[in-house]
Amino acid sequence: MASLLLSPLRFRHFLYKRPKLKPPSPLSFTSFKPLPKLRPRFPPYLHSCYRSSSPLADSDHKTHALLLGRDERAALLNGSHPQPQPENATTIAAIVTSLGGPPGAVGIVRLSGPSAVAVVGRVFRPGRRKSKSKSPWRPTSHVVKYGVVLDPNGNVVDEVLAVPMLAPRSYTREDVVELQCHGTQVCLNRVLRACLEAGACLAEPGEFTLRAFLNGRMDLTQAENVDKLISAKSVAAADAALAAIQGGFSSMVKSVRFQCIELLTEIEARLDFDDEMPPLDTNQVVNKIHSMSQDVESALETANYDQLLQSGLQIAILGRPNVGKSSLLNAWSKTERAIVTEIAGTTRDVVEASITVGGIPITLLDTAGIRETNDVVEKIGVERSEAVAMGADIIIMTISALDGWSPEDSELLDRIQSNKKSTGSSTPIILVINKIDCVASDCLERVQQNVGSFNKHVLTSAITGQGIQDLEKAILDIVGLNKFPAGSRRWTVNQRQCEQLVRTKEALARLKSSIEEEIPFDFWTIDLREAAMALGQISGEDISEEVLTNIFGKFCIGKELTKEELKEKEKIRKAKEKEKRKKLEQEKELEKKRLEQEMKKKQEKEKKKREEMKRKEKEKAKMKMKHKMKK
């Protein structure tokens, strides 16, 4: 009884108390950072244990086994307490392509876990196979299979492509099967439901990544970016997430970190091996530090962009009635989202439209024209407009070029500015002078006299679409993205990384002041180390041994050759030896030839001699014979 009660309790406490582990400050110990971050990243997962009334209640407790699922040691540790053997990791399933918005042509249901193949085997029937065959599905890893998904009653749900990726060569390092279905929500949901009915559990958001992470599939930076990839709101964000996975950000961090370590090496070598070192070139050190802090700062600037990519901007369009706010919204978003009439005060409520500017998702808020009115509905509309204006990231104040700058406009501007003052906000305001198509260009100067109180001003025509691009550029300027030409950014910085970059920046700033105050250079190492460690926290590397190896490697204190270097040296040595041998051999061969030739000559001579001898002998013999004959 006790143990039964314990198991859910245990998990609940574990999950909820865990953020306590959060270290009081980021320090050398890189591995502690990720823990607290698990929570914001997977909030639904953490909350799920309380939703006992949810239809997935029983699967909840299965998912918990994920964190502790393979932890058999817990029982061993608490030998006195017989702990129920935790279940093997469950198999999870979810629709991994985005839902909402217009349906794509293809949607994907992903399953991951030890029984992923079995589950798919129950719902999936390969195309060429005869329908009644009952042998279990045995997929080949990374080979696409065409077929259909059936519901428990045997009805065809959808035509799919099954992509099996068997452990460990998969995203989560578990068996993963992806079912590529038709992209409509109905199809996807039915396929997912079929999988759930066949024994899979619904995955919580981020759970695939969590598994991938827990199974050691990816390091921290990668895990965070995959998470981002999932929640990316626009194409640009997806690109940035991809680039970070491929190491764009990592390589920047690594290069700065490497420079820190090089400097550390330079300095520390002189502390331990004073006798054998040339003096430190302080100017060079200072220059290096400057260039590093510049790198870090530029990385930090992208942090802003990153936040924008994630959260997007809200832009409120304000103005007197009938200056063309709704037309502007329609023209900008290329929709007929807002009703446009000639009647002042048509828009009563806040109308939203989504657009993308420079890759940043933007929500446009069209508001009711602000004026004194007795109409109850319109009054509420006006109040809402003001409330919206206060919450927006940027305010666009619209006036009509036809009317010019009117006293009501001044009044409105005063109201906005006093509101801003009272809340202490610094929301930028752009002046849009609309309806420029209706006036001659020379009249515009009169209108532009009040632009001084605005961050920017733009001339537009909602009817012709003129000036909308200028408006977008103005917005990008204001949020500080003009510095980055489109396409130059390859990566983004998230909150955790940003924190560490700030830490690096501060350390480098302190370092600079230490140098200025001529504090002994042992103190420089403190801040250099801090900077290197902060950067190491992003890439998950430790530095202590690295500096030492560097010292040994770089200076004349002895050097440990790496294996490759040794191999190369060996190669060179062998090559030299070979050459020597070749030369020797060549010489030998030459000598041999000479000898042979000499031998041949000798032999020939001998032969000749012998032949002559023989001839002589024969002649002698003949002579003798002749003599005998004569006799």
Add this chain to the structure above:
Amino acid sequence: MATPAVTLHLSRLARHLPFSSPFFKPVLYPCARILPNLPFRRRAAFNSSRFTVSASVSPASSNAENCGLDDEIYDVIVVGGGHAGCEAALASARLGARTLLLTLNIDRIAWQPCNPAVGGPAKSQLVHEVDALGGEIGKIADRCYLQKRILNTSRGPAVRALRAQTDKREYATQMKEIVESTPNLSIREAMVTDILLGKNDDIEGVQTFFGMNFYAPSVILTTGTFMSGKIWVGRTSMPAGRAGESASLGLTENLQRLGFETDRLKTGTPARVDRRTVDYSGLEPQHGDEEVGWFSFDLDFHVEREQMCCYLTRTTKSTHQLIRENLHETPTYGGWVEAKGPRYCPSIEDKIVRFMDKESHQIFLEPEGRNVPELYVQGFSTGLPERLQLPLLRTLPGLENCSMLRPAYAVEYDYLPAHQCSRSLMTKKIGGLFFSGQINGTTGYEEAAAQGIVSGINAARHADGKPLIVLERESSYIGTLIDDLVTKDLREPYRMLTSRSEHRLLLRSDNADSRLTPLGREIGLIDDRRWKLYQDKQARILEEKKRLKSVRISGGDLSANVTSLSCQPVKDFSTLESLLKKPHVEYKVLDKHGYGNEMLSRVEKECVEIDIKYEGFIVRQQNQLQQMAHQQHKRLPEDLDYNAITTLSLEAREKLSKVRPQTIGQASRVGGVNPADITALLIILEANRKIAYQEKRLQLLNSVKTDTDGHISAASLKETN
């Protein structure tokens, strides 16, 4: 179980720890399950103590006149009389344990076979720390110095390092006298070939080559380079621990039989030349400091002596040429010695081959003693055969006509990778067996002494049934050294370097006493006289800091001087403290204008200056350390089955089960363990903690329900906390 830990956690807030910092206190780990009724005796130093073994046989007595079988039973046996062995034997004997020092040759006790010097960067911190704990090395070095210099003077207080050239014979004689005259300490010449085990795989004693058995519940092996030692000159080798001394054979095999992993290391020593044959006229002399620094915090040992001079020469083109021509004759390039030598003192041929573009290397000529003609040629160790060594030496300027007294040689020896020890230096396999010094893969007298004192203390405590002492990495260089040894997979001789310490600003030589002397006092190695010295010093420093805070000046000579030095204006009513914080303003400036305190010694003024001048940095480091210690000191259960933790990488599982770290911090430093593994470990620790907590609560609830007496359950609650 918690009682002994509490007693040692007395208030030890030294002047450098304005914040109460629990991580600086030594952590005590029970060496065995101690019976709760075992009294924790004897706080004061040098009291005779009832040790478990000796008490049962004969009452402990300081005179070693007893004869017969009783002599063979001791509390602690130290094998080896080098720098680790001496320090260990002295510490153990001074703690009241009947100690036996077994050495191959009594005349070679505390011999300095290589460099006749003590200290240097990082090493000097070790010496200061050993001294602060009540060790001997600093005192002897102070007594026998030939020359002293403070290195890195302008590079910050944490890396300032004292180096002493020592008279090697005098050093050995002095140490021998002390070892011989220490009560409770007996010496015997013997070659230990085996260790004797009891029923529970606990150590019982050692066996010698000639068949003697010596018994003790604690045994420290400090075999140095002697275990299966083999020395090389050129291609010729002979079994020896050092030139002219026989190796110790047989022990390695027996340790291997017990399941210990052994490996082989190599080190070397350069040639010695006759100083009467050296022409100093063209050489750059290196004099000692005029103001002599001291290793020991004990003022009684601060006796100045006449200093000798060292000389600097350089390698020449012909040196390089001679070596290049004969590379095939060296062991490394000829390829007949495989064991790894240390990277930080490479042989001259290594320097020349690997740094081709450097035209010349510095060579130091250091005297080995006042009355001996030998000169140590530092930076010139070589593996060349003897016939080439003299010609090579004669390529050096000043040594053109020198005569060589001893050839350079290399030595290969067995060591036991120290991950087999826990941080108390007791082996994990065999209770009561300790390793110290080069057997753990270190080099250097200072490293050996540092391990020696720790193992000596712990061996005595083990014999006495007390919890062992562990110096945390953050507490000291000694702690850093031992943590590195037992955690990292070291495959070359380990030398202490300042870069090995992450928070070296807090581990300075000037505060070694305030970091460790209170611990030494609690352990029982600091006597009353020394304790009073320490307390008086700290009081004076504190007083002076208060004074500097309260005395204010406006204008005047001092203010003008400070302005000119620091290029910063001096406000009216500035405290002396604020002046001292300005760049380039030293305590001397206060002295010059009559604002100094004449009661303070030079060292004390320096302490005050450092404390004030670098307060900001020090406080920042302390805060960082505190936060880090909070995480890193999380204990890992000793019976954790890493192989069963599938969330750990395979490599981490393997490495962690091999090293069996005691804390999370240690685990994170094990090579091959990545941050993800630590995360997994933390997840598991936390989960286990919750489970245990739940269980406890449940049990408590049950006991409350069943128990009618509310008091008992309340009491049990307290205990468990």
